[in-house]
Amino acid sequence: MNILDKIIADKYREVELKKSLIPVSQLESSKLFERDTVSLAANLKSSSSGIIAEHKRRSPSKAVINQNLNVQDVAVGYENAGVSGISVLTDCKYFGGSLDDLVYARASVKTPILRKEFIIDEYQILEAKAYGADVILLIAAVLDKNQLNRLADFAKKLKLDVLLEVHDLQELEKSLDAKVDMIGVNNRNLKTFEVDIANSKNLASKIPDHFIKVSESGISNTIAISELKEYGYKGFLVGENFMKTTDPGKAATDFIFELETQFKKSV
Numbered sequence: 656m657n658i659l660d661k662i663i664a665d666k667y668r669e670v671e672l673k674k675s676l677i678p679v680s681q682l683e684s685s686k687l688f689e690r691d692t693v694s695l696a697a698n699l700k701s702s703s704s705g706i707i708a709e710h711k712r713r714s715p716s717k718a719v720i721n722q723n724l725n726v727q728d729v730a731v732g733y734e735n736a737g738v739s740g741i742s743v744l745t746d747c748k749y750f751g752g753s754l755d756d757l758v759y760a761r762a763s764v765k766t767p768i769l770r771k772e773f774i775i776d777e778y779q780i781l782e783a784k785a786y787g788a789d790v791i792l793l794i795a796a797v798l799d800k801n802q803l804n805r806l807a808d809f810a811k812k813l814k815l816d817v818l819l820e821v822h823d824l825q826e827l828e829k830s831l832d833a834k835v836d837m838i839g840v841n842n843r844n845l846k847t848f849e850v851d852i853a854n855s856k857n858l859a860s861k862i863p864d865h866f867i868k869v870s871e872s873g874i875s876n877t878i879a880i881s882e883l884k885e886y887g888y889k890g891f892l893v894g895e896n897f898m899k900t901t902d903p904g905k906a907a908t909d910f911i912f913e914l915e916t917q918f919k920k921s922v
């Protein structure tokens with residue numbers, strides 16, 4: 656069993672337990688459930704920085720990244736830096752995140768928030784809405800075509816944006832009918848943890864133009880972003896590169912400043 660299989664097996668058990676503890680009616684009656692969501696896709700289409708900055712305490716590939724930060728400080732720091740979106744990991748066992756992190760981040764910023772989770776059931780999409788997310792992630796590696804289409808439709812009905820993540824051509828082809836806003840190409844192979852930015856470049860031409868292209872993982876410098884933009888990418892998910900510092904907000908500010916300086920020099 657690879658790590659992704661383990662995460663998903665645990666996730667099915669976790670979701671069943673949660674369903675038995677908190678009924679759907681309770682999620683639907685939460686105050687945040689009524690909130691108007693903000694579109695990450697719209698932000699990425701406009702001339703925003705394109706950076707989706709992640710709150711990530713630890714991960715299966717890197718163990719501890721940073722356990723000493725307050726999620727609200729991180730979210731506010733990211734928003735002040737001018738990111739286009741904020742990604743909050745809510746998985747506890749493998750990433751040290753929680754739905755509380757999502758609520759605290761939501762309370763502190765207006766920037767669109769992605770619930771970064773291994774979604775396998777509609778219940779988790781209701782949770783995303785009830786705890787203040789604007790966007791959900793669907794991972795093609797762990798869902799069949801019917802599940803992808805069904806979960807994407809469900810999220811869209813709740814006015815959530817959908818980022819659909821693929822790693823290879825087979826996963827991409829299975830995803831093309833889903834009514835999603837963004838296709839994310841993960842540069843990290845979630846089964847082996849190998850990271851290669853070339854993955855985004857290789858798949859770019861296979862993604863139809865009506866999807867906003869997002870490149871995910873292993874992005875550690877602004878040169879990589881300039882290169883990815885030439886392949887049509889509008890969004891860039893960055894986690895560890897910011898979170899490994901003592902001040903992720905400042906790291907994101909410096910990164911976006913460098914990106915803008917680079918852009919001005921090129922025109």
Ligand SMILES: O=C(O)c1ccccc1NCC(=O)[C@H](O)[C@H](O)COP(=O)(O)O
Nearest residue numbers: 714715716845871872873874893894895
């Ligand atoms: O990051 C991992 O080790 C990982 C392992 C198994 C499943 C998912 C994993 N990461 C989730 C992500 O997609 C990343 O957190 C995100 O793309 C940011 O990546 P990075 O900038 O490399 O931290």
